[in-house]
Ligand SMILES: Nc1nc2c(ncn2[C@@H]2O[C@H](COP(=O)(O)OP(=O)(O)OP(=O)(O)O)[C@@H](O)[C@H]2O)c(=O)[nH]1
């Protein structure tokens with residue numbers, strides 16, 4: 058009946074670690090849906106962020122960065138999550154970092170070539186390029202022998218080119234009613250988002266390999282009259298790691314707790330009481346069955 062029926066669809070964001078998928082998701086949705094750090098392999102599970110506009114709704118699916126080394130069941134789970142997303146969406150965006158093209162990017166492009174849905178290329182971090190004239194050369198090289206639904210040059214942090222990308226995506230989506238309420242910006246429950254905010258602080262406060270060997274679970278999440286009471290467990294692989302997460306006199310854990318509490322307070326828009334425990338669980342990241350128990354599900 059109406060002349061311009063709205064559009065709805067799922068759009069996957071795919072790419073190697075650290076190219077800026079989660080930053081772009083947050084920018085497009087206008088909320089902090091997915092955690093972002095300077096470290097590779099920040100995102101571990103898919104998370105949907107919803108953008109509702111007058112002409113339609115887009116459900117963006119952020120995925121873990123596709124990476125080469127699959128040393129643990131967790132890595133295999135992450136790569137599988139990213140690879141399989143092509144089959145579950147209407148459109149995919151492959152993200153690249155304009156300042157650095159790697160073998161992992163080439164692997165992602167190869168996967169995209171087999172995609173059952175159209176793929177757009179978004180070349181990100183153009184704000185970091187001194188000489189943008191190189192972009193055309195780079196694009197020619199990357200798209201050689203491969204069809205893309207469009208190529209966009211963007212800065213997920215600065216916002217350059219992002220609106221053009223969104224407009225192009227919406228135009229390509231099928232007509233249909235929105236799946237999410239207009240005020241719902243993610244498919245994940247708030248307790249998942251809080252667990253991620255704690256993990257974000259751990260990634261930022263701990264060095265080198267350590268953050269990769271831990272996971273965060275929410276054991277209690279209770280809205281009380283004046284505040285929300287949250288208890289979380291940080292699972293680590295060894296006693297040594299436990300010591301590092303706690304820090305001298307509890308200093309590291311205290312810092313992580315207070316920063317995560319502030320972030321959770323902002324997210325929930327009410328006071329938060331956050332308690333953290335550290336538990337040793339040597340093979341949590343090596344067994345598929347254990348991962349499923351901990352909520353890593355496809
Ligand atoms: N200068 C600049 N930095 C960016 C841009 N987009 C993202 N970054 C930075 O790149 C780093 C990685 O960003 P993420 O959004 O976590 O990357 P990701 O692709 O989600 O990474 P994984 O979750 O590990 O796969 C962060 O330090 C971001 O601030 C951009 O357009 N310009």
Ligand SMILES: [Mg+2]
Pocket residue numbers: 078079080091092093099100119120121122
């Ligand atoms: Mg990410």
